[in-house]
Amino acid sequence: MAIQKKENHFYMTNHAFVMKAEGLKKKLNTQTEDPTAIVSVEKDPNAVFGWKAKKIADIESLTEKSYGKGQSLIIDFGDHQVGYLTMKIRPVGSPPDAPLHMRVTFGEMPLEMGEDFSTYDGWVSSSWLQQETVHIDVLPHLLQMPRRYSFRYLKIEVLDTSPKYTVAFDEIYCETVTSADAKKITSLTTTDPMITEIDRVSIKTLQDCMQDIFEDGPKRDRRLWLGDLRLQALANYETFKNYELVKRCLYLFAAVTDENGQVSSNLFVAPTLIPDDTYLLDYSLFFPVSLYDYFVATEDSDTVKELWPTAYRQIELAFKRVNENHLMEDDVSGAWWCFIDWHPTLNKQASAHAVLIYAMKRAAELARAVGDDKQVADLETKIAQMKKAAIEYLWDEQQHCFISGEEKQISWASQIWMVLAEVFDTEKSRQVMKTLLAERPEIGPVTPYMYHHLVDALMLIDETTVARQIMQEYWGEMIEDGADTFWEAYDPQNKGFSPYGNNLFCHAWSCTPTYFIRKYKMD
Numbered sequence: 001m002a003i004q005k006k007e008n009h010f011y012m013t014n015h016a017f018v019m020k021a022e023g024l025k026k027k028l029n030t031q032t033e034d035p036t037a038i039v040s041v042e043k044d045p046n047a048v049f050g051w052k053a054k055k056i057a058d059i060e061s062l063t064e065k066s067y068g069k070g071q072s073l074i075i076d077f078g079d080h081q082v083g084y085l086t087m088k089i090r091p092v093g094s095p096p097d098a099p100l101h102m103r104v105t106f107g108e109m110p111l112e113m114g115e116d117f118s119t120y121d122g123w124v125s126s127s128w129l130q131q132e133t134v135h136i137d138v139l140p141h142l143l144q145m146p147r148r149y150s151f152r153y154l155k156i157e158v159l160d161t162s163p164k165y166t167v168a169f170d171e172i173y174c175e176t177v178t179s180a181d182a183k184k185i186t187s188l189t190t191t192d193p194m195i196t197e198i199d200r201v202s203i204k205t206l207q208d209c210m211q212d213i214f215e216d217g218p219k220r221d222r223r224l225w226l227g228d229l230r231l232q233a234l235a236n237y238e239t240f241k242n243y244e245l246v247k248r249c250l251y252l253f254a255a256v257t258d259e260n261g262q263v264s265s266n267l268f269v270a271p272t273l274i275p276d277d278t279y280l281l282d283y284s285l286f287f288p289v290s291l292y293d294y295f296v297a298t299e300d301s302d303t304v305k306e307l308w309p310t311a312y313r314q315i316e317l318a319f320k321r322v323n324e325n326h327l328m329e330d331d332v333s334g335a336w337w338c339f340i341d342w343h344p345t346l347n348k349q350a351s352a353h354a355v356l357i358y359a360m361k362r363a364a365e366l367a368r369a370v371g372d373d374k375q376v377a378d379l380e381t382k383i384a385q386m387k388k389a390a391i392e393y394l395w396d397e398q399q400h401c402f403i404s405g406e407e408k409q410i411s412w413a414s415q416i417w418m419v420l421a422e423v424f425d426t427e428k429s430r431q432v433m434k435t436l437l438a439e440r441p442e443i444g445p446v447t448p449y450m451y452h453h454l455v456d457a458l459m460l461i462d463e464t465t466v467a468r469q470i471m472q473e474y475w476g477e478m479i480e481d482g483a484d485t486f487w488e489a490y491d492p493q494n495k496g497f498s499p500y501g502n503n504l505f506c507h508a509w510s511c512t513p514t515y516f517i518r519k520y521k522m523d
């Protein structure tokens, strides 16, 4: 993937859309969460990330002990939290004759409590690691940390006090924030404990990512990405039903496009609304798809009417890559042109071709809703042409699978997306999935994002039992491996895999089992 710094990144702002999005911003729900235990962490070769936590004392004993130079403690909040931390710190001994100097580390998993952050050498910035050092001049002190953290564990290291005093912690709590309303969740009827647990963890994942916008991850990037938004919105319709938040995010994307009208793959919302200079073909196409899903969930035709031109434009722009044979052109420049999944050697041509068909189908429904018959007809012609091209150029009858790119790569992603695009009828698609699951090509899914599409494809062809089994195995294994919210990346064949050299745990795009469980009454 080539990450380029662009000197001139032009974009256009539709101020009316910005205002509309701002008008939909709501006060976040807050709650105070107390820690549950004092723990220690130790290396464990059997743990996915090499570390495990062990309770060493009840939280009630917190106030009994005081800490001096070189001493530390680890607090467990018992579950994943997103919010602001407060600590009541009291000096013990002589009057403090020097400031308190301490380091505070927040971690979603035990490994972040065990490993030394200074050794981090992944390619995303180390500034995302949640660690601060603070000096406190006057004690006792109520420390209210100004930044928002995403964590379950908290490590406090006393770097120095003075030989004459130590410090004790009388109270530690987290003020959590979310735009999700837990009261909206209805209970499941299942007696299957695994389904109940997968549903609960999915909802918690979604809840912790629902802030002013649908964030991709509450620890990093804390940003609105279209691919993530699409899946979060689907899970949200079945759970929290916060339709306004989806609407807000759709307006935000439509408000800032490049000079051609393309929506960015992701947005910054502070200090002001700014589109990132990364444009991805599939993510832009998920704008019409997300608008369609929103329409199905809400029947809000006013929003569809207003955002339809932006939605249609994404289809038009994607066509710049479609050649005279109605085939999506591959990109051989090495640029990051399309996402699909984080597999490092995945060829994206076939998947991109299929995503465009998938998006056009939804766009045709939107065109129908806004009453534009010409666009409906045009889209339907293009869908038919591209389906034909998929079979002609990307289908290998002998190997019974779709191929992609110059090297005719066979991947899970290509088969899954072609099934989702309904290039074949249900029966033939079923055969494609059967071959896929029997042959298990090497270029497999590496994130819950791709697993979502695998389960989705199986549901589409009514392979409910297999879909349920894969969902249970994949997300269930993550729970067994210690997930209290679902993670950004998880490859059961290569546990601990991370596209960045370090892992981001709680992550939006992994929250969709609750969507499947509730939408398809999998309980």
Ligand code: RAM
Binding pocket: 216, 217, 220, 221, 225, 226, 227, 228, 339, 509
């Ligand atoms: C990651 C983000 C996001 C995803 C993109 C493609 O960095 O966390 O979830 O949509 O990449």
